[in-house]
Amino acid sequence: MSAVANPTRAAREDTPRSSQAGAPVVRLHDVHKSFGALKVLDGVSLDVGPGEIAAIIGQSGSGKSTALRCINALETIQQGTIHVCGHAIHDPGLDRRALRRDVGIVFQSYNLFPHLTAEQNIMLAPTCVKGMTKAQARDLARAVLSHVGLAEKAEHYPEQLSGGQQQRVAIARSLAMRPKLMLFDEVTSALDPQLTGEVLKVMENLAREGMTMILVTHEMAFARKVASKVVYMHRGRVWETGTGAMLDDPQTPELRAFIGNGL
Protein backbone atom coordinates (compact mmCIF):
# COMPACT_ATOMS: atom_id res chain seq x y z
CA MET A 1 0.00 0.00 0.00
CA SER A 2 2.73 2.42 0.94
CA ALA A 3 4.62 1.65 -2.25
CA VAL A 4 1.62 2.74 -4.29
CA ALA A 5 0.93 5.81 -2.21
CA ASN A 6 4.54 6.87 -2.28
CA PRO A 7 6.35 5.91 -5.50
CA THR A 8 9.69 7.45 -4.49
CA ARG A 9 9.81 5.20 -1.46
CA ALA A 10 9.54 2.18 -3.73
CA ALA A 11 12.30 3.59 -5.88
CA ARG A 12 14.48 4.05 -2.86
CA GLU A 13 13.99 0.45 -1.87
CA ASP A 14 14.92 -0.74 -5.35
CA THR A 15 18.21 1.14 -5.26
CA PRO A 16 19.15 1.28 -1.61
CA ARG A 17 21.09 4.53 -1.60
CA SER A 18 22.20 4.05 1.97
CA SER A 19 24.30 0.98 1.36
CA GLN A 20 25.44 2.06 -2.09
CA ALA A 21 26.71 5.46 -0.97
CA GLY A 22 28.78 3.85 1.77
CA ALA A 23 29.08 6.50 4.42
CA PRO A 24 25.85 7.08 6.31
CA VAL A 25 24.72 10.66 6.85
CA VAL A 26 24.33 9.99 10.56
CA ARG A 27 26.12 7.35 12.57
CA LEU A 28 25.75 7.02 16.33
CA HIS A 29 27.93 4.44 17.98
CA ASP A 30 27.44 3.41 21.60
CA VAL A 31 26.38 6.89 22.71
CA HIS A 32 26.04 7.49 26.44
CA LYS A 33 24.59 10.65 27.89
CA SER A 34 23.65 11.51 31.46
CA PHE A 35 22.19 14.60 33.07
CA GLY A 36 23.92 14.41 36.43
CA ALA A 37 23.01 11.05 37.88
CA LEU A 38 20.21 10.52 35.38
CA LYS A 39 21.28 8.22 32.55
CA VAL A 40 19.33 9.31 29.48
CA LEU A 41 21.13 7.59 26.60
CA ASP A 42 22.52 4.21 27.46
CA GLY A 43 24.55 2.97 24.54
CA VAL A 44 22.59 4.19 21.51
CA SER A 45 23.79 3.11 18.07
CA LEU A 46 22.02 4.14 14.90
CA ASP A 47 22.81 4.58 11.21
CA VAL A 48 20.85 6.76 8.84
CA GLY A 49 21.81 6.64 5.19
CA PRO A 50 21.40 9.30 2.50
CA GLY A 51 17.74 9.84 1.62
CA GLU A 52 16.61 7.72 4.51
CA ILE A 53 13.76 8.75 6.76
CA ALA A 54 14.19 7.48 10.29
CA ALA A 55 11.29 7.78 12.70
CA ILE A 56 12.12 7.58 16.38
CA ILE A 57 9.22 6.52 18.56
CA GLY A 58 8.95 5.72 22.24
CA GLN A 59 7.46 6.76 25.55
CA SER A 60 7.95 10.24 26.84
CA GLY A 61 11.24 10.39 28.75
CA SER A 62 12.88 7.57 26.78
CA GLY A 63 15.58 9.89 25.45
CA LYS A 64 14.31 10.67 21.94
CA SER A 65 14.76 14.43 22.12
CA THR A 66 18.11 14.06 23.81
CA ALA A 67 19.26 11.77 20.99
CA LEU A 68 18.26 14.40 18.39
CA ARG A 69 19.90 17.17 20.39
CA CYS A 70 23.12 15.16 20.61
CA ILE A 71 23.10 14.71 16.83
CA ASN A 72 22.96 18.48 16.45
CA ALA A 73 25.58 19.07 19.19
CA LEU A 74 23.09 20.87 21.42
CA GLU A 75 24.11 18.42 24.12
CA THR A 76 27.55 16.94 24.75
CA ILE A 77 27.92 13.20 25.19
CA GLN A 78 30.01 11.37 27.77
CA GLN A 79 30.91 8.31 25.74
CA GLY A 80 30.65 6.97 22.20
CA THR A 81 30.93 8.59 18.79
CA ILE A 82 28.55 10.51 16.56
CA HIS A 83 29.25 11.34 12.94
CA VAL A 84 26.91 13.65 11.07
CA CYS A 85 27.50 14.68 7.45
CA GLY A 86 31.24 14.17 7.92
CA HIS A 87 31.40 16.09 11.21
CA ALA A 88 32.65 14.27 14.31
CA ILE A 89 30.21 15.54 16.93
CA HIS A 90 32.03 13.93 19.87
CA ASP A 91 35.24 15.76 18.95
CA PRO A 92 35.80 18.69 21.35
CA GLY A 93 37.20 20.67 18.41
CA LEU A 94 33.93 20.32 16.46
CA ASP A 95 33.12 23.29 14.23
CA ARG A 96 29.53 23.77 15.37
CA ARG A 97 28.68 26.41 12.82
CA ALA A 98 29.86 24.22 9.95
CA LEU A 99 27.69 21.42 11.36
CA ARG A 100 24.64 23.69 11.61
CA ARG A 101 25.01 24.67 7.97
CA ASP A 102 24.48 21.01 7.08
CA VAL A 103 21.77 20.16 9.59
CA GLY A 104 18.36 21.76 10.05
CA ILE A 105 16.27 21.20 13.14
CA VAL A 106 12.62 21.94 13.86
CA PHE A 107 11.26 21.95 17.40
CA GLN A 108 7.88 21.20 18.89
CA SER A 109 7.51 24.81 20.00
CA TYR A 110 8.38 26.31 16.56
CA ASN A 111 10.81 28.82 18.10
CA LEU A 112 10.23 31.45 15.44
CA PHE A 113 11.72 34.85 16.19
CA PRO A 114 8.70 36.89 17.34
CA HIS A 115 10.14 40.27 16.36
CA LEU A 116 10.59 39.25 12.73
CA THR A 117 8.04 38.54 10.00
CA ALA A 118 7.85 35.07 8.46
CA GLU A 119 10.00 36.26 5.58
CA GLN A 120 12.54 37.97 7.86
CA ASN A 121 12.76 34.84 10.00
CA ILE A 122 13.78 32.95 6.90
CA MET A 123 16.10 35.63 5.50
CA LEU A 124 18.15 35.97 8.68
CA ALA A 125 20.44 32.95 8.37
CA PRO A 126 21.05 33.15 4.60
CA THR A 127 22.12 36.80 4.94
CA CYS A 128 24.12 36.33 8.17
CA VAL A 129 25.68 32.98 7.43
CA LYS A 130 25.78 32.58 3.67
CA GLY A 131 26.42 36.22 2.85
CA MET A 132 23.40 36.55 0.58
CA THR A 133 22.14 40.01 -0.29
CA LYS A 134 18.75 41.04 1.08
CA ALA A 135 17.24 40.70 -2.38
CA GLN A 136 18.59 37.20 -2.91
CA ALA A 137 17.47 36.13 0.53
CA ARG A 138 14.01 37.57 -0.03
CA ASP A 139 13.63 35.61 -3.25
CA LEU A 140 14.78 32.51 -1.43
CA ALA A 141 12.37 33.17 1.44
CA ARG A 142 9.46 33.56 -1.01
CA ALA A 143 10.47 30.32 -2.69
CA VAL A 144 10.66 28.23 0.48
CA LEU A 145 7.48 29.82 1.80
CA SER A 146 5.56 28.80 -1.30
CA HIS A 147 7.12 25.39 -0.95
CA VAL A 148 5.32 25.03 2.39
CA GLY A 149 2.18 26.68 1.03
CA LEU A 150 2.53 30.01 2.80
CA ALA A 151 3.58 32.42 0.07
CA GLU A 152 0.84 34.87 1.06
CA LYS A 153 1.95 34.99 4.71
CA ALA A 154 5.44 36.36 4.06
CA GLU A 155 4.81 39.63 5.86
CA HIS A 156 2.95 38.23 8.84
CA TYR A 157 4.50 38.12 12.27
CA PRO A 158 4.51 34.75 14.05
CA GLU A 159 1.77 35.84 16.46
CA GLN A 160 -0.48 36.46 13.46
CA LEU A 161 -0.12 32.87 12.27
CA SER A 162 -1.77 29.65 13.44
CA GLY A 163 0.36 26.98 15.09
CA GLY A 164 0.44 24.91 11.93
CA GLN A 165 1.46 27.91 9.87
CA GLN A 166 4.18 28.84 12.36
CA GLN A 167 5.54 25.33 12.22
CA ARG A 168 5.60 25.42 8.42
CA VAL A 169 7.48 28.71 8.54
CA ALA A 170 9.95 27.08 10.95
CA ILE A 171 10.44 24.24 8.48
CA ALA A 172 10.87 26.72 5.64
CA ARG A 173 13.41 28.64 7.72
CA SER A 174 15.50 25.49 8.06
CA LEU A 175 15.10 24.53 4.42
CA ALA A 176 16.38 27.93 3.31
CA MET A 177 19.80 26.86 4.51
CA ARG A 178 19.68 23.91 2.12
CA PRO A 179 20.55 21.37 4.82
CA LYS A 180 21.71 17.86 4.01
CA LEU A 181 19.84 16.50 7.00
CA MET A 182 16.64 17.58 8.73
CA LEU A 183 15.77 16.77 12.33
CA PHE A 184 12.19 17.06 13.55
CA ASP A 185 11.36 16.82 17.25
CA GLU A 186 7.65 16.13 17.73
CA VAL A 187 6.84 18.99 15.41
CA THR A 188 3.12 18.28 15.42
CA SER A 189 2.63 17.55 19.12
CA ALA A 190 1.46 21.06 19.94
CA LEU A 191 -1.04 21.13 17.08
CA ASP A 192 -4.63 20.00 16.84
CA PRO A 193 -5.32 17.19 14.33
CA GLN A 194 -6.43 19.46 11.53
CA LEU A 195 -3.23 21.55 11.67
CA THR A 196 -1.12 18.42 12.16
CA GLY A 197 -2.16 17.25 8.70
CA GLU A 198 -0.82 20.32 6.91
CA VAL A 199 2.56 20.02 8.62
CA LEU A 200 2.83 16.29 7.93
CA LYS A 201 2.06 16.96 4.29
CA VAL A 202 5.03 19.32 4.07
CA MET A 203 7.25 16.69 5.67
CA GLU A 204 5.98 14.01 3.34
CA ASN A 205 6.81 16.19 0.35
CA LEU A 206 10.30 16.66 1.71
CA ALA A 207 10.68 12.93 2.10
CA ARG A 208 9.56 12.44 -1.48
CA GLU A 209 12.19 14.90 -2.67
CA GLY A 210 14.87 12.72 -1.10
CA MET A 211 15.72 14.76 2.01
CA THR A 212 17.45 12.74 4.71
CA MET A 213 15.36 13.11 7.84
CA ILE A 214 15.21 11.94 11.41
CA LEU A 215 11.94 12.59 13.10
CA VAL A 216 10.75 12.01 16.60
CA THR A 217 7.03 11.48 16.34
CA HIS A 218 3.89 10.18 17.98
CA GLU A 219 2.15 9.91 14.64
CA MET A 220 2.33 6.14 14.14
CA ALA A 221 0.41 6.17 10.88
CA PHE A 222 2.79 8.76 9.50
CA ALA A 223 5.85 6.82 10.67
CA ARG A 224 4.56 3.66 9.08
CA LYS A 225 3.82 5.40 5.79
CA VAL A 226 6.84 7.63 5.36
CA ALA A 227 9.71 6.20 7.38
CA SER A 228 12.23 3.85 5.81
CA LYS A 229 13.45 3.01 9.28
CA VAL A 230 11.53 2.98 12.53
CA VAL A 231 13.48 3.15 15.76
CA TYR A 232 11.75 2.31 19.01
CA MET A 233 13.58 3.80 21.98
CA HIS A 234 13.03 2.59 25.50
CA ARG A 235 14.93 3.62 28.64
CA GLY A 236 17.67 5.33 26.68
CA ARG A 237 18.28 2.40 24.36
CA VAL A 238 17.36 1.48 20.82
CA TRP A 239 14.99 -1.30 21.84
CA GLU A 240 13.78 -2.38 18.46
CA THR A 241 14.40 -1.19 14.94
CA GLY A 242 13.01 -2.09 11.56
CA THR A 243 10.83 -0.85 8.74
CA GLY A 244 7.32 0.47 9.14
CA ALA A 245 6.12 -3.11 9.13
CA MET A 246 7.75 -3.55 12.53
CA LEU A 247 4.80 -1.68 14.01
CA ASP A 248 2.45 -4.43 12.84
CA ASP A 249 4.61 -7.18 14.25
CA PRO A 250 6.46 -5.97 17.37
CA GLN A 251 9.11 -8.37 18.65
CA THR A 252 9.42 -7.07 22.19
CA PRO A 253 6.70 -6.86 24.83
CA GLU A 254 7.69 -3.21 25.43
CA LEU A 255 6.99 -2.16 21.85
CA ARG A 256 3.82 -4.23 21.86
CA ALA A 257 2.67 -2.44 24.99
CA PHE A 258 3.67 0.94 23.55
CA ILE A 259 1.75 0.41 20.34
CA GLY A 260 -1.19 -0.93 22.30
CA ASN A 261 -1.28 2.23 24.36
CA GLY A 262 -0.47 4.57 21.52
CA LEU A 263 -3.15 3.47 19.07
Next chain:
Amino acid sequence: MQSFGLAHVEFLAWAALWTVGLSAIAFVGGGLLGFAVALLRVSSNPAARVAAIVYIQIVQGTPLLILLFLIYFGVAVIGFTGVPAILAAGAGLTIYASGFLAEIWRGCIQSVPKTQWEAAECLALTRWQRMTRVILPQALRIATPPTVGFLVQIVKNTSLASVVGFVELAQAGKLINNSIFEPFTIFVTVAVFYFALCFPLSTWSRSLERTLNVSRR
Protein backbone atom coordinates in the same frame (compact mmCIF):
# COMPACT_ATOMS: atom_id res chain seq x y z
CA MET B 1 16.35 91.61 51.35
CA GLN B 2 14.36 90.78 48.22
CA SER B 3 11.63 88.13 48.34
CA PHE B 4 11.05 85.14 46.10
CA GLY B 5 10.28 86.34 42.58
CA LEU B 6 10.61 85.81 38.87
CA ALA B 7 14.40 86.14 38.94
CA HIS B 8 14.59 83.21 41.33
CA VAL B 9 12.31 81.10 39.19
CA GLU B 10 14.52 81.92 36.22
CA PHE B 11 17.58 80.90 38.20
CA LEU B 12 15.87 77.61 39.11
CA ALA B 13 14.88 77.03 35.50
CA TRP B 14 18.48 77.57 34.45
CA ALA B 15 19.62 75.12 37.14
CA ALA B 16 16.98 72.66 35.98
CA LEU B 17 18.72 72.68 32.61
CA TRP B 18 21.88 71.53 34.38
CA THR B 19 19.86 68.80 36.07
CA VAL B 20 18.65 67.70 32.65
CA GLY B 21 22.18 67.93 31.23
CA LEU B 22 23.67 65.96 34.08
CA SER B 23 20.90 63.36 33.79
CA ALA B 24 21.62 63.07 30.08
CA ILE B 25 25.33 62.58 30.72
CA ALA B 26 24.59 59.95 33.37
CA PHE B 27 22.08 58.19 31.15
CA VAL B 28 24.21 58.13 28.02
CA GLY B 29 27.44 57.35 29.86
CA GLY B 30 25.79 54.92 32.23
CA GLY B 31 23.90 53.38 29.33
CA LEU B 32 27.02 52.72 27.27
CA LEU B 33 29.02 51.44 30.22
CA GLY B 34 26.05 49.50 31.62
CA PHE B 35 25.39 47.89 28.25
CA ALA B 36 28.98 46.72 28.03
CA VAL B 37 28.80 45.36 31.58
CA ALA B 38 25.47 43.63 30.83
CA LEU B 39 27.06 41.93 27.80
CA LEU B 40 29.99 40.79 29.93
CA ARG B 41 27.53 39.60 32.55
CA VAL B 42 25.88 37.19 30.07
CA SER B 43 29.03 36.32 28.12
CA SER B 44 30.26 32.77 27.72
CA ASN B 45 33.53 33.66 29.42
CA PRO B 46 33.37 32.90 33.17
CA ALA B 47 36.06 35.44 34.05
CA ALA B 48 34.13 38.18 32.25
CA ARG B 49 30.96 37.18 34.06
CA VAL B 50 32.64 37.29 37.45
CA ALA B 51 34.20 40.67 36.69
CA ALA B 52 30.78 42.02 35.72
CA ILE B 53 29.14 40.62 38.85
CA VAL B 54 31.82 42.16 41.08
CA TYR B 55 31.47 45.52 39.35
CA ILE B 56 27.69 45.50 39.68
CA GLN B 57 27.82 44.48 43.35
CA ILE B 58 30.35 47.16 44.23
CA VAL B 59 28.48 49.92 42.42
CA GLN B 60 25.09 48.89 43.77
CA GLY B 61 26.51 48.47 47.25
CA THR B 62 28.03 51.94 47.40
CA PRO B 63 25.84 54.95 48.22
CA LEU B 64 25.87 57.45 45.38
CA LEU B 65 26.98 60.12 47.82
CA ILE B 66 30.10 58.14 48.70
CA LEU B 67 30.72 57.42 45.01
CA LEU B 68 30.68 61.15 44.32
CA PHE B 69 33.00 61.92 47.26
CA LEU B 70 35.36 59.16 46.17
CA ILE B 71 35.65 60.58 42.70
CA TYR B 72 35.83 64.24 43.69
CA PHE B 73 38.34 63.81 46.51
CA GLY B 74 39.86 60.50 45.47
CA VAL B 75 41.07 61.87 42.17
CA ALA B 76 42.75 64.71 44.07
CA VAL B 77 44.56 62.18 46.24
CA ILE B 78 46.12 60.52 43.21
CA GLY B 79 47.38 63.85 41.97
CA PHE B 80 44.67 65.55 39.92
CA THR B 81 43.48 68.56 41.84
CA GLY B 82 40.68 70.84 40.86
CA VAL B 83 38.51 68.38 38.98
CA PRO B 84 35.63 70.37 37.47
CA ALA B 85 32.40 69.66 39.34
CA ILE B 86 30.60 68.63 36.15
CA LEU B 87 33.24 65.98 35.45
CA ALA B 88 33.16 64.55 38.95
CA ALA B 89 29.37 64.59 39.09
CA GLY B 90 29.06 63.20 35.56
CA ALA B 91 31.52 60.40 36.28
CA GLY B 92 29.91 59.50 39.61
CA LEU B 93 26.41 59.38 38.16
CA THR B 94 27.64 57.48 35.10
CA ILE B 95 29.13 54.76 37.27
CA TYR B 96 26.05 54.69 39.47
CA ALA B 97 23.71 54.39 36.47
CA SER B 98 25.89 51.78 34.77
CA GLY B 99 25.69 49.45 37.77
CA PHE B 100 21.92 49.53 37.84
CA LEU B 101 21.29 49.59 34.09
CA ALA B 102 23.64 46.62 33.64
CA GLU B 103 21.60 44.60 36.10
CA ILE B 104 18.24 45.70 34.63
CA TRP B 105 19.39 44.81 31.13
CA ARG B 106 20.96 41.53 32.19
CA GLY B 107 17.55 40.53 33.49
CA CYS B 108 15.91 41.55 30.20
CA ILE B 109 18.46 39.66 28.10
CA GLN B 110 18.06 36.55 30.23
CA SER B 111 14.29 36.72 30.13
CA VAL B 112 14.38 35.99 26.40
CA PRO B 113 13.66 32.25 26.31
CA LYS B 114 16.66 29.95 25.96
CA THR B 115 14.91 28.31 23.02
CA GLN B 116 15.44 31.52 21.05
CA TRP B 117 19.20 31.22 21.57
CA GLU B 118 19.02 27.60 20.50
CA ALA B 119 16.98 28.28 17.39
CA ALA B 120 19.48 30.95 16.35
CA GLU B 121 22.39 28.68 17.14
CA CYS B 122 20.88 25.90 15.03
CA LEU B 123 20.75 28.31 12.07
CA ALA B 124 24.56 28.62 12.27
CA LEU B 125 24.50 32.21 13.50
CA THR B 126 27.61 33.33 15.39
CA ARG B 127 27.26 34.20 19.07
CA TRP B 128 27.41 37.87 18.21
CA GLN B 129 24.76 37.51 15.49
CA ARG B 130 22.51 35.59 17.89
CA MET B 131 22.87 38.37 20.40
CA THR B 132 22.41 41.32 18.05
CA ARG B 133 19.88 39.90 15.62
CA VAL B 134 17.73 37.68 17.80
CA ILE B 135 18.16 38.32 21.53
CA LEU B 136 18.75 42.06 21.88
CA PRO B 137 15.82 43.14 19.69
CA GLN B 138 13.53 41.09 21.93
CA ALA B 139 15.27 42.21 25.12
CA LEU B 140 14.91 45.84 24.01
CA ARG B 141 11.13 45.60 24.08
CA ILE B 142 11.23 44.17 27.57
CA ALA B 143 13.85 46.67 28.70
CA THR B 144 12.19 49.88 27.63
CA PRO B 145 9.70 50.41 30.49
CA PRO B 146 12.14 49.68 33.37
CA THR B 147 14.85 51.72 31.66
CA VAL B 148 12.63 54.78 31.32
CA GLY B 149 11.56 54.16 34.91
CA PHE B 150 15.18 54.19 36.03
CA LEU B 151 15.65 57.49 34.20
CA VAL B 152 13.42 58.99 36.90
CA GLN B 153 15.84 57.74 39.57
CA ILE B 154 18.74 59.32 37.71
CA VAL B 155 16.98 62.69 37.49
CA LYS B 156 16.21 62.68 41.19
CA ASN B 157 19.67 61.50 42.17
CA THR B 158 21.40 64.30 40.29
CA SER B 159 20.43 66.35 43.36
CA LEU B 160 23.31 64.68 45.18
CA ALA B 161 25.76 66.27 42.76
CA SER B 162 25.55 69.40 44.90
CA VAL B 163 27.98 67.77 47.35
CA VAL B 164 30.79 68.21 44.84
CA GLY B 165 29.81 71.82 44.26
CA PHE B 166 27.75 71.28 41.13
CA VAL B 167 24.93 73.78 40.82
CA GLU B 168 21.84 71.92 39.69
CA LEU B 169 18.23 72.28 40.75
CA ALA B 170 18.57 71.27 44.41
CA GLN B 171 21.79 73.25 44.93
CA ALA B 172 20.20 76.30 43.26
CA GLY B 173 17.33 76.06 45.72
CA LYS B 174 19.80 75.98 48.61
CA LEU B 175 21.66 79.00 47.23
CA ILE B 176 18.48 81.03 46.91
CA ASN B 177 17.42 80.00 50.38
CA ASN B 178 20.76 81.11 51.79
CA SER B 179 20.14 84.60 50.52
CA ILE B 180 16.39 85.11 51.09
CA PHE B 181 15.46 82.35 53.53
CA GLU B 182 12.00 81.40 52.31
CA PRO B 183 12.53 77.64 52.46
CA PHE B 184 8.93 76.57 51.99
CA THR B 185 8.24 78.60 48.87
CA ILE B 186 11.63 77.83 47.42
CA PHE B 187 11.66 74.11 47.93
CA VAL B 188 8.04 73.68 46.83
CA THR B 189 9.08 75.39 43.62
CA VAL B 190 12.12 73.12 43.36
CA ALA B 191 9.87 70.08 43.92
CA VAL B 192 7.51 71.31 41.20
CA PHE B 193 10.47 71.48 38.80
CA TYR B 194 11.50 67.93 39.65
CA PHE B 195 7.94 66.77 39.26
CA ALA B 196 7.70 68.45 35.86
CA LEU B 197 10.82 66.55 34.78
CA CYS B 198 9.92 63.17 36.25
CA PHE B 199 6.19 62.92 35.76
CA PRO B 200 6.30 62.72 31.94
CA LEU B 201 9.00 60.06 32.21
CA SER B 202 7.11 57.83 34.59
CA THR B 203 3.89 58.28 32.61
CA TRP B 204 5.78 57.37 29.47
CA SER B 205 7.24 54.31 31.20
CA ARG B 206 3.83 53.12 32.31
CA SER B 207 2.25 53.63 28.89
CA LEU B 208 5.15 51.77 27.25
CA GLU B 209 4.60 48.91 29.63
CA ARG B 210 0.92 48.81 28.73
CA THR B 211 1.39 48.92 24.96
CA LEU B 212 4.19 46.35 25.03
CA ASN B 213 2.10 44.03 27.16
CA VAL B 214 -0.83 44.32 24.80
CA SER B 215 1.13 43.70 21.62
CA ARG B 216 2.90 40.76 23.24
CA ARG B 217 -0.20 38.64 22.80
